[in-house]
Amino acid sequence: xxxxxxxxxxxxSVKATQKITKAMQMVAAAKxxxxxxxxxxxxxxxxxxxxxxxxxxxxxxxxxxxxPLLAGTGKEDVHLLVVATxxxxxxxxxxxNISRLARDHTQQLLSExxxxxxxxxxxxxxxxxxxxxxxxxIDVVDLREVKQVGFNDANAIGQRVLKMFEDGEFDVCTxxxxxxxxxxxxxxxxxxxxxxxxEQEEDAEPLDLQGAVYDxxxxxxxxxxxxxxxxxxxxxxxxxxxxxASEQGARMSAMDxxxxxxxxMIDKLTLSYNRQRQAQITKELIExxxxxxxx
Amino acid sequence: MADTLNFExxxxxxxxxxxxxxxxxxPGTEGDFTVFAQHAxxxxxxxxxxVDVQKDSGEERIFVRGGFAEVNPAGLTxxxxxxxxxxxxxxxxxxxxxxxxxxxxxxxxxxEKKRLAQETLDHLKQLEMAL
Numbered sequence: 001x002x003x004x005x006x007x008x009x010x011x012x013s014v015k016a017t018q019k020i021t022k023a024m025q026m027v028a029a030a031k032x033x034x035x036x037x038x039x040x041x042x043x044x045x046x047x048x049x050x051x052x053x054x055x056x057x058x059x060x061x062x063x064x065x066x067x068p069l070l071a072g073t074g075k076e077d078v079h080l081l082v083v084a085t086x087x088x089x090x091x092x093x094x095x096x097n098i099s100r101l102a103r104d105h106t107q108q109l110l111s112e113x114x115x116x117x118x119x120x121x122x123x124x125x126x127x128x129x130x131x132x133x134x135x136x137x138i139d140v141v142d143l144r145e146v147k148q149v150g151f152n153d154a155n156a157i158g159q160r161v162l163k164m165f166e167d168g169e170f171d172v173c174t175x176x177x178x179x180x181x182x183x184x185x186x187x188x189x190x191x192x193x194x195x196x197x198x199e200q201e202e203d204a205e206p207l208d209l210q211g212a213v214y215d216x217x218x219x220x221x222x223x224x225x226x227x228x229x230x231x232x233x234x235x236x237x238x239x240x241x242x243x244x245a246s247e248q249g250a251r252m253s254a255m256d257x258x259x260x261x262x263x264x265m266i267d268k269l270t271l272s273y274n275r276q277r278q279a280q281i282t283k284e285l286i287e288x289x290x291x292x293x294x295x
Numbered sequence: 296m297a298d299t300l301n302f303e304x305x306x307x308x309x310x311x312x313x314x315x316x317x318x319x320x321x322p323g324t325e326g327d328f329t330v331f332a333q334h335a336x337x338x339x340x341x342x343x344x345x346v347d348v349q350k351d352s353g354e355e356r357i358f359v360r361g362g363f364a365e366v367n368p369a370g371l372t373x374x375x376x377x378x379x380x381x382x383x384x385x386x387x388x389x390x391x392x393x394x395x396x397x398x399x400x401x402x403x404x405x406x407e408k409k410r411l412a413q414e415t416l417d418h419l420k421q422l423e424m425a426l
């Protein structure tokens with residue numbers, strides 16, 4: 001049985017922990033709002049991009065010399081997985097969920113006899129993946145210095161992926177990130193980047209051109225060739241923003257849980273502290289009384 | 296003003312502008328063009344330059360660093376790589392862009408890329424003169 005002093009110390013330490021988790025929760029809540037705003041602000045761009053791309057691609061379907069970014073290289077032997085995670089821990093299952101999805105994916109590809117290359121964005125995913133697939137990881141992109149993810153950060157990653165693609169270092173590229181659904185639910189997602197998956201947003205109605213025909217300036221093919229590489233960066237950017245919002249959401253609910261657990265623990269400890277204190281008082285009284293009786 | 300054009304300017308970070316305007320002049324890769332309401336559908340790439348928006352309340356000029364412009368019956372949408380209102384554009388930022396472009400020219404591997412990078416650089420320099 002712990003002494004009264006031990007119990008007092010335990011309570012004090014749990015209270016200190018609770019204060020920290022509470023503060024982290026509030027910081028995450030504030031950051032979440034900002035991250036969510038950023039993610040929402042970026043949505044129009046990627047939506048418009050998708051619809052322009054879909055328009056173009058449908059017009060060029062069946063074209064033999066379609067860009068490899070759209071049609072693929074014709075093989076799928078080498079896969080590049082871009083795994084985007086957070087730079088910091090203490091956010092519940094956020095990092096491990098993404099890493100697990102990436103790991104399962106890797107496992108499956110390897111068992112099919114494909115070559116896998118992994119590009120980690122964010123330290124936490126790297127920490128997990130290097131345990132089992134250290135040899136497959138080609139590099140880690142560090143975003144620790146970045147407070148608010150800007151398009152330039154995403155673009156840098158996009159350019160790198162494209163450079164590798166041009167050099168023929170891989171055939172298929174998939175982006176792993178966590179889609180933000182709500183504060184309590186983030187869905188780890190695998191998004192094919194190359195070849196691009198072109199599809200209309202579900203609720204988008206096909207545009208009625210009233211018989212008019214699109215005028216392309218310069219040629220369709222040329223526009224598509226500039227649009228597709230941009231699309232890669234835009235998708236990465238979107239993934240990173242969703243990730244940022246998910247991370248804060250996950251951290252918020254994880255810290256909420258932690259604060260509540262700490263509260264429960266304090267209650268339990270206080271109860272046993274009081275019991276023990278009473279027991280001790282009773283014991284002292286008995287000693288005094290029986291001492292007096294003996295006289 | 297009988298007809299107005301629904302104009303949207305979006306950069307990767309956010310939706311910058313979404314309103315009814317009279318006309319917009321777009322710096323297309325193959326030449327500037329002005330879009331009024333009821334314009335025929337066009338899809339064009341843009342060079343770095345100034346988008347000139349004419350509104351009832353006056354004129355607004357915005358610097359864009361390349362991107363795409365799409366005209367469809369619903370209106371005009373500009374997907375800009377980066378967009379800065381002219382009022383906020385200062386020499387330092389432009390100088391930075393020019394430096395980047397210069398590096399692109401120097402780094403370019405083949406002729407075609409070099410030509411494109413050089414064009415971008417020229418446009419930026421022109422803009423600096425105009426400022």
